[in-house]
Amino acid sequence: MKTILEAIELTKIFKTGKIEVAAVQEVSLKVREGEFIAIMGPSGCGKSTLLHLLGGLSTPTSGRVLVDGEEVSSGKDAVRTDIRRRKIGFVFQRFNLLPTLSAQGNLEIAQEIHRNGSRNRKHVEEILNLLGLEKKTHHKPSELSGGEQQRLAIARAVINRPAILLADEPTGNLDTRNSMVVLKMIQELNRALSQTILMITHNPEAASIANRLIEMRDGRIVSQQQDGEWNRAEDRMSL
């Protein structure tokens, strides 16, 4: 299997005055094509910082990140932005939809950015139909439920078929029912479309649908378990 994402000796140190805090310390990680990885750990263990480094939203103090063979850890914003545009999709806990655009507009702007200006309205309509949002095409995010917003955010993240989907607590703002719907959608993306996914979560049930579970503490990876090494997802939850 091809390696889609590779982190090599990744360290991120934040400086506040003379105080240095190592949020991520010497993390090395390989994500293969089609894999679904869940990262778990207590608050403040460096999960989100790691995700930001892997997605090129910030630069490491040391170490490298390669996405589909391209280095995303370079200091140049333009280079990181371009790799993000072509190869990475993000899903956030807060949904992060553009509030002034409709559901359709939120998907179209992702296309526009990815394709340097061009949009494919037919493709957008197909995706909205798949999400069951065909009647809410022109609704603003504030007019959608939390579950609908997160489904739309996931659709926006994958509309351009990124090499990897990075999800930061995608169910963190949702109730149980909507969490199930969103997790099922993420699982379907991985199973049906072989979408490579790296998801941060606090929720063990959400983590159980992944192929690999990584545990972090104090900025380091402390354990990794392959599918089968812990109870199979199907046994622990039925989506």
Added chain:
Amino acid sequence: MRSLATALAVGVEVALILLLVSLSSGMLRENSKRISGVGADIVLQPPNSSLVLAASTGAMSVKIADLVSRIEKVRAVAPVYLQLNTSGGLGLVWGIDLESFDRITQGFIYLEGRGFQGPNDVIIDDIYAEGRELRLGDEVKLMNHAFHVAGIVEHGKGSRVFIPIGTMQELVGTPRQATLMLITCHQPSDIPQVTAELERRLKSYPVFDMSSFAAQVEEANRDFGPIKFFTNTVVFIATLIGFFIIFLSMYTATTERTHEIGILKSLGANQGYISLLFLKEALMLGGLGFLLGLGLTFGGRLFFQWLMPTLHHQLPLWWLLFTGFLALFSAGLGALYPALRAARQDPIEALAYE
């Protein structure tokens, strides 16, 4: 709401420039038309005089009229003394010898009253009378001197206000002097010969064909230092105000939309894309402001015409285009720094912005 207020402020900038230009151009053009309407063929000015008639200080003896009248093919000569009046409004008052002036102009068309009956009589045109609600016998204060309306005439012959040249000379303190000589020839074909003869006999006196004189007076007034300086200053200040309004509006917009900028960055929008979003918005505000400014300008013109019917407006097309360019330019320039600032936001900080 903020966008609308910003566009409206740009509109005020546009209207300020266009109304100023419209008023000054209209007045100059109307003045030029009235000068042409006198009916003279040739205009003679004293040495060292200016084509900006209101600012001209040169004068010549009225005896020159006798000399000119003896030139072959000259039909009539009328000495005129022009003086800028500042009491009760700004305008040029013409001191005329009614008899000779009538020979040049074929006579005033009197709507009411008649010509001068005494040294303190004034003839005004219908627009001046309507604008100031003056009737026959009413008192008019000109050059700190009280005159009485003797006649109201149809507009279009030189000035809006005429007083006897003798009274004018006395008030100004230059007896038997004139600032212009209006000359007519027997035939239009005689004009070049008479002009040549005048140039030969009165070497240092500027001689103009009337057809070119009015245009030159208009051009000279437009380029007159203080007027040009005033116009340029107003245009500059208005543009500067437009720039600061857009700057503040877009600066606030980029701060308010920090989180959205973070979202766009997470989607892979580069600095150019984000800058362009804000620049496009500013240009749209500038464009909308320009359209609102056009509306305000035409509304303002109607208001001024109602307030002061004597005012004339003329809006040259190139000023319209130039003001449109200024509105867009000041909008673009005002949005430049906020747009670049937005584009350079750190995506993590922007996403965390509440």
